[in-house]
């Protein structure tokens with residue numbers, strides 16, 4: 001970590017908390033009030049992680065509030081709308097109130113996002129000062145987490161043990177070049193030409209088929225096995241196994257088996273010297289290296305040769321080695337790389353944080369220290385922006401972005 005006077009860290013921590021307080025609605029945290037004025041699933045998991053050491057009750061409430069939007073299928077929606085305004089597409093496009101499996105008391109989207117929540121629950125349990133409060137929270141969240149994990153198994157479009165995303169929005173990395181080829185294969189003439197036309201068209205298809213898992217699995221034209229989504233699922237399966245034995249007092253084995261199944265499928269289906277997304281409908285890997293390809297590094301049991309290859313790719317001039325402010329979200333030398341466009345180049349605090357976890361798990365101390373120091377440098381210089389230019393650190397997207405603030409708190413708390 002950078003040698004910094006403690007006063008800097010204290011000021012940065014206060015600024016991060018002020019952002020989270022300003023974005024707090026009383027029951028959950030908006031990612032950013034102007035642009036994202038509702039509750040997002042992945043964002044809430046990161047917020048809970050960031051608050052875990054400071055405020056166990058609020059960290060737990062963040063996740064419990066998200067679960068009020070959970071569907072009877074176990075699906076945790078990517079957006080829970082706490083009012084009807086301010087974001088497109090909003091409740092009138094998703095129409096969750098017309099779906100029998102959706103909850104009656106909440107309006108939600110009909111898609112999901114990476115299942116980081118069990119890991120966030122475990123993080124709260126591990127870091128809470130008030131152990132009793134944390135244990136009570138875990139027991140309350142447990143049925144929702146179990147249902148979420150069961151739901152993900154129903155999304156195995158490829159039939160080999162991975163969950164397939166049905167929309168770029170489900171990845172949390174919306175504009176990533178990993179979706180370019182599957183989006184290009186959508187039926188021309190019916191879905192428009194631009195990416196955003198296609199996003200909308202895909203969402204309408206999901207809605208018009210009742211968001212049924214069988215439709216997602218068998219018919220929906222976009223089905224992609226993403227290494228980041230599945231790496232996060234694997235991480236959460238490990239967390240479920242630990243929570244099962246440490247807190248809930250149930251058999252951890254089903255979750256250990258699930259982790260092993262996902263690990264095997266990641267290696268069989270997505271590994272080709274690096275991890276790539278697989279377009280299930282075209283049955284081929286999408287040949288572009290993105291930040292998503294490092295997701296499986298989060299697994300403590302990934303084979304050593306795989307971790308060594310990923311580490312050397314990450315440190316090479318394709319990613320960290322040529323960026324002053326790592327980690328770029330797409331390989332710098334790929335034709336698709338764009339230093340300013342969402343998920344096609346900029347560095348994000350969330351993926352930096354996940355990679356710093358991966359480095360810690362594999363004992364890669366120098367890499368971890370570099371990631372922590374460069375991430376803190378980004379927010380010190382640019383503020384809690386949504387993402388950052390990987391060459392000069394300029395902030396992009398909205399300001400006072402919750403997960404950037406929350407994960408800064410965690411990094412400062414170590």
Ligand code: 9WN
Nearest residue numbers: 031036040042043078169172173174
């Ligand atoms: C669509 C809220 C979300 C994040 C995603 C990020 C972006 C939404 C958008 O914002 O996605 O869900 O409007 O682009 O890509 O990771 O959860 O912060």
